[in-house]
Amino acid sequence: MDAMKATLSEPRRVTVLGSTGSVGANTLDLLERNPGSYLVEALTANSNATLLAEQARRLKPRLAVVADERQYPALKSALAGSGVEAAAGPEAVVEAALRPSDWVMAAIVGAAGLRPTLAAVRRGAVVALANKECLVSAGRLMMREVGAAGATLLPVDSEHSAIFQCFDFERREGVEKIILTASGGPFRTFSAVQMESVTPAQAVRHPNWSMGAKISVDSATMMNKGLELIEAHHLFDLPSERIEILVHPQSVVHSLVAYVDGSVLAHLGTPDMRTPIAYALGWPRRMHAPSARLNLAEIGQLSFEAPDFERFPALRLAREALGEGGLAPTVLNAANEVAVQAFLDGAIAFTSIARIVEKVLGLASPGRGESLEDIASADQAARQIASGLVPCR
Numbered sequence: 070m071d072a073m074k075a076t077l078s079e080p081r082r083v084t085v086l087g088s089t090g091s092v093g094a095n096t097l098d099l100l101e102r103n104p105g106s107y108l109v110e111a112l113t114a115n116s117n118a119t120l121l122a123e124q125a126r127r128l129k130p131r132l133a134v135v136a137d138e139r140q141y142p143a144l145k146s147a148l149a150g151s152g153v154e155a156a157a158g159p160e161a162v163v164e165a166a167l168r169p170s171d172w173v174m175a176a177i178v179g180a181a182g183l184r185p186t187l188a189a190v191r192r193g194a195v196v197a198l199a200n201k202e203c204l205v206s207a208g209r210l211m212m213r214e215v216g217a218a219g220a221t222l223l224p225v226d227s228e229h230s231a232i233f234q235c236f237d238f239e240r241r242e243g244v245e246k247i248i249l250t251a252s253g254g255p256f257r258t259f260s261a262v263q264m265e266s267v268t269p270a271q272a273v274r275h276p277n278w279s280m281g282a283k284i285s286v287d288s289a290t291m292m293n294k295g296l297e298l299i300e301a302h303h304l305f306d307l308p309s310e311r312i313e314i315l316v317h318p319q320s321v322v323h324s325l326v327a328y329v330d331g332s333v334l335a336h337l338g339t340p341d342m343r344t345p346i347a348y349a350l351g352w353p354r355r356m357h358a359p360s361a362r363l364n365l366a367e368i369g370q371l372s373f374e375a376p377d378f379e380r381f382p383a384l385r386l387a388r389e390a391l392g393e394g395g396l397a398p399t400v401l402n403a404a405n406e407v408a409v410q411a412f413l414d415g416a417i418a419f420t421s422i423a424r425i426v427e428k429v430l431g432l433a434s435p436g437r438g439e440s441l442e443d444i445a446s447a448d449q450a451a452r453q454i455a456s457g458l459v460p461c462r
């Protein structure tokens with residue numbers, strides 16, 4: 070008993086992959102509000118060496134890594150005298166994930182997060198998964214490795230965190246279906262014609278959540294919900310037809326689990342990522358989060374509507390890719406990453422994102438292999454086809 074108390078009161082060693090992003094910064098906010106409870110092993114970024122060094126000086130990790138090697142001199146000099154080791158390059162990000170922390174936040178955006186996340190999984194860590202693209206791209210491989218290594222995967226996406234908290238894993242035969250809610254994004258009420266001319270600045274302005282650029286655009290096309298559908302399929306081991314999507318503009322009900330007796334359990338909260346991050350950070354216990362408290366009397370009304378697959382074709386494409394199986398979701402994800410970046414760069418129209426993804430899904434023949442090499446080559450081929458469809462500027 071005393072030994073157990075001692076273990077519980079020892080600071081937990083944590084690593085944050087993608088610490089300079091929106092989820093990463095929210096994670097650091099929670100860590101800093103609980104001094105003495107956590108020791109930071111490693112922090113990583115892509116190219117933002119200035120912010121990474123600032124974070125490292127505050128949180129005192131053993132290691133700070135920037136994936137972009139050109140930023141190494143800047144990181145190294147910003148950390149001079151701090152006692153924090155600096156490193157650079159994609160392999161160093163994987164190395165950060167391999168360092169012996171108990172808990173790893175996987176908050177890199179896109180398929181770039183796959184190898185580091187897999188490295189943390191393979192050493193049996195508790196992995197808080199925000200990086201949904203790696204489950205979309207390599208879901209079967211990832212879940213197999215989680216099982217083989219005895220790792221723990223805790224969802225950070227608010228919808229999946231909600232389902233995780235309402236799902237009866239001990240008696241899963243009682244679960245009829247799960248229902249993922251979607252805000253509908255900034256263009257929920259736009260016509261298809263209006264959507265032709267929306268700008269990146271409009272697309273990244275999400276009505277309820279403050280997030281990174283890529284996921285904000287995904288929310289606007291509703292590809293985000295498509296990616297979450299595939300993520301939920303892997304996390305909860307349910308077929309596509311038992312995962313429903315429901316538009317709920319207020320983002321108060323974060324998702325629901327429907328049971329065979331007609332009961333439906335819902336998870337509610339204000340839209341603040343620190344709540345699901347705190348759930349994953351404190352798991353299996355609850356920890357305090359500073360998120361605004363839900364006041365339903367003030368909100369007054371909640372509304373729900375069916376998704377429109379015509380105006381938001383990305384949702385249909387994701388469901389089709391999941392139905393096709395094999396490496397179709399890898400292709401979907403890679404093509405979407407290229408198309409979203411092209412839209413953010415001003416090279417294509419908003420509505421071309423789904424058009425490009427659909428074309429790439431039709432042109433690629435990725436096969437059904439399940440190794441990391443198969444996944445990487447399907448991802449690369451899809452990126453190449455998608456890039457070829459982006460007009461030169």
Ligand SMILES: NC(=O)c1ccc[n+]([C@@H]2O[C@H](COP(=O)([O-])OP(=O)(O)OC[C@H]3O[C@@H](n4cnc5c(N)ncnc54)[C@H](OP(=O)(O)O)[C@@H]3O)[C@@H](O)[C@H]2O)c1
Binds near residue numbers: 086118177225342
């Ligand atoms: N934001 C949310 O509220 C939210 C909610 C649910 C799920 N998610 C998921 O969480 C993930 C992160 O989202 P976010 O909104 O936090 O994204 P973000 O703000 O764009 O941050 C992304 C992070 O990943 C790093 N990164 C980008 N490319 C990289 C690469 N090639 N190698 C290594 N690191 C790289 C970035 O470093 P730099 O800063 O140096 O570029 C940054 O630290 C995404 O998968 C997203 O779908 C986010």
